[in-house]
Amino acid sequence: MTQPTQSSVFRISQVLRSGEPDTTVIIRGWVRTKREQKTFTFIEVNDGSSMAGLQVVVSDAIAGYAQSIKRINTGASVEIEGKLVPSPGKGQRLEMQAIALVVHGEADPETYPLQKKRHSFEFLRDIGHLRSRTNTLSAVFRVRNACAAAVHQFFQERGFLWVHTPILTASDCEGAGEMFSVTRFDLNKLPIKEGKVDFGQDFFGKPTYLTVSGQLEAEIMAMAFSDVYTFGPTFRAENSNTSRHLAEFWMVEPEMAFCDLKGDMDLAEAFLKYVFKHVMENCQEDMEFFQQRIDDSVLDTANNIINSEFARVTYTEAIDLLEKSNKSFEYPVAWGIDMQSEHERWLAEEYFKKPVIVTNYPTGIKAFYMRLDDGGKTVSAMDILAPKIGEIIGGSQREERLDVLESRIRAQGLDPEIYWWYLDLRRYGTVPHAGFGLGFERLVQFMTGMANIRDVIPFPRTPMNVEF
RNA sequence: UCCUCAGUAGCUCAGUGGUAGAGCGGUCGACUGUUAAUCGACUGGUCGCAAGUUCGAAUCUUGCCUGGGGAGCCA
Numbered sequence: 119m120t121q122p123t124q125s126s127v128f129r130i131s132q133v134l135r136s137g138e139p140d141t142t143v144i145i146r147g148w149v150r151t152k153r154e155q156k157t158f159t160f161i162e163v164n165d166g167s168s169m170a171g172l173q174v175v176v177s178d179a180i181a182g183y184a185q186s187i188k189r190i191n192t193g194a195s196v197e198i199e200g201k202l203v204p205s206p207g208k209g210q211r212l213e214m215q216a217i218a219l220v221v222h223g224e225a226d227p228e229t230y231p232l233q234k235k236r237h238s239f240e241f242l243r244d245i246g247h248l249r250s251r252t253n254t255l256s257a258v259f260r261v262r263n264a265c266a267a268a269v270h271q272f273f274q275e276r277g278f279l280w281v282h283t284p285i286l287t288a289s290d291c292e293g294a295g296e297m298f299s300v301t302r303f304d305l306n307k308l309p310i311k312e313g314k315v316d317f318g319q320d321f322f323g324k325p326t327y328l329t330v331s332g333q334l335e336a337e338i339m340a341m342a343f344s345d346v347y348t349f350g351p352t353f354r355a356e357n358s359n360t361s362r363h364l365a366e367f368w369m370v371e372p373e374m375a376f377c378d379l380k381g382d383m384d385l386a387e388a389f390l391k392y393v394f395k396h397v398m399e400n401c402q403e404d405m406e407f408f409q410q411r412i413d414d415s416v417l418d419t420a421n422n423i424i425n426s427e428f429a430r431v432t433y434t435e436a437i438d439l440l441e442k443s444n445k446s447f448e449y450p451v452a453w454g455i456d457m458q459s460e461h462e463r464w465l466a467e468e469y470f471k472k473p474v475i476v477t478n479y480p481t482g483i484k485a486f487y488m489r490l491d492d493g494g495k496t497v498s499a500m501d502i503l504a505p506k507i508g509e510i511i512g513g514s515q516r517e518e519r520l521d522v523l524e525s526r527i528r529a530q531g532l533d534p535e536i537y538w539w540y541l542d543l544r545r546y547g548t549v550p551h552a553g554f555g556l557g558f559e560r561l562v563q564f565m566t567g568m569a570n571i572r573d574v575i576p577f578p579r580t581p582m583n584v585e586f
Numbered sequence: 587u588c589c590u591c592a593g594u595a596g597c598u599c600a601g602u603g604g605u606a607g608a609g610c611g612g613u614c615g616a617c618u619g620u621u622a623a624u625c626g627a628c629u630g631g632u633c634g635c636a637a638g639u640u641c642g643a644a645u646c647u648u649g650c651c652u653g654g655g656g657a658g659c660c661a
Binding site for chain 1: 587596597598610611612613617618619620621622623652653654655656657658659660661
């Protein structure tokens with residue numbers, strides 16, 4: 119840090135990392151704790167830039183001491199100019215001797231809900247507007263940010279184009295889940311025509327929804343730019359109440375022209391390794407916090423991801439392993455079943471003990487756009503199963519053959535007319551291509567060891583919850 | 587949506603038919619280069635909501651609401 123002629127404002131992370139004794143700086147933030155002594159007061163200030171806060175020593179010699187200290191409690195916002203000095207106490211290299219102190223906002227300790235002790239995540243969800251001021255949630259959101267940066271960095275370095283696929287869509291394709299309707303109608307006065315709602319009078323003239331996936335649009339863009347990715351919010355109106363599902367979540371969906379299933383798997387594995395490495399290098403302090411306080415396997419998991427190759431098995435081999443496991447599963451194992459959570463968990467957590475890529479699933483249990491393998495019994499799909507999280511990535515080589523795609527759409531009872539533009543991509547200049555979808559919050563969960571997905575997104579949307 | 591557990595002070599919980607409890611927090615005081623400081627005192631309640639059984643219900647019954655865990659669906 120260079121010595122400014124006048125005091126400059128610094129983020130606390132910067133002060134802690136490279137602040138030099140005898141320099142004078144200004145910091146701003148929120149008070150975590152106050153410890154009053156006889157002739158001075160310790161306050162710990164955090165501005166969200168790091169796990170650790172800065173210890174500020176406020177002497178009763180400074181102007182307005184008594185009045186200011188009275189107004190400072192846990193949660194109060196302050197701006198402090200002070201001199202950095204080596205700390206005689208344990209726990210920090212530097213501390214600040216306050217010269218001038220401004221209290222921007224008080225936090226009445228009688229009503230401020232955050233205490234200087236551990237709170238349950240359930241309670242913190244009820245105060246979603248304040249929970250980011252806690253150690254754990256702020257660490258989560260710093261790691262989330264690092265993950266997002268790594269996503270872009272990874273794809274940009276490889277020449278992928280970030281494409282913005284629409285949030286509003288009329289295609290209720292692929293049956294990825296229940297969709298949220300979007301309308302301008304007054305729901306108490308719906309226009310009815312021949313006993314049904316007349317969507318011809320609505321904003322878009324047809325039923326419209328929030329997107330459940332940007333994949334089909336990403337395929338359009340891949341047919342022009344070769345390698346693209348989407349990274350944005352998606353919506354599922356499923357009434358699912360689990361620690362792994364949200365109604366609004368972020369998805370990363372790369373799509374690559376001239377690419378087969380193997381290339382897809384290679385990219386997915388390289389991608390996960392890259393993001394983990396980036397976070398380990400940039401969020402060391404936060405990752406150590408998760409290791410100590412949340413899940414003591416987090417660092418091992420990260421290193422394992424970065425340094426070891428993922429297991430790769432076909433669905434058929436996976437079923438074989440499950441059958442030979444001698445483990446009594448609640449749901450019986452047989453070729454053709456859609457694997458249950460218990461099966462996926464056994465593979466990832468007990469057998470391989472690391473992420474495992476399962477490929478070539480039975481045709482009957484996968485979507486129509488996945489490429490039919492020779493023989494027709496399986497499709498070129500792949501799922502990456504992660505310990506504790508389950509399915510973190512789902513992808514496939516797409517069906518690029520017009521006639522095969524058309525017959526598969528029909529076989530699933532769908533109308534090829536609706537997919538006219540999707541089929542056109544196979545009609546004009548079709549190429550083998552592949553892609554995958556990654557649930558961003560599940561990635562953050564996997565990274566941090568956080569048990570509940572509602573605690574890795576700032577404002578979780580789940581059934582009956584849109585308060586913040 | 588299904589299964590299951592829970593809901594009592596601001597928070598975390600104890601209390602299984604007979605006067606509503608603890609720790610933490612908060613307030614006040616003491617002490618102290620402290621680190622979730624320490625010590626003492628004080629403060630604090632529509633026992634989720636509604637009905638029922640009972641002389642009497644936090645406690646038993648029924649319904650509903652909310653939350654956790656698991657399942658399904660998926661990412």
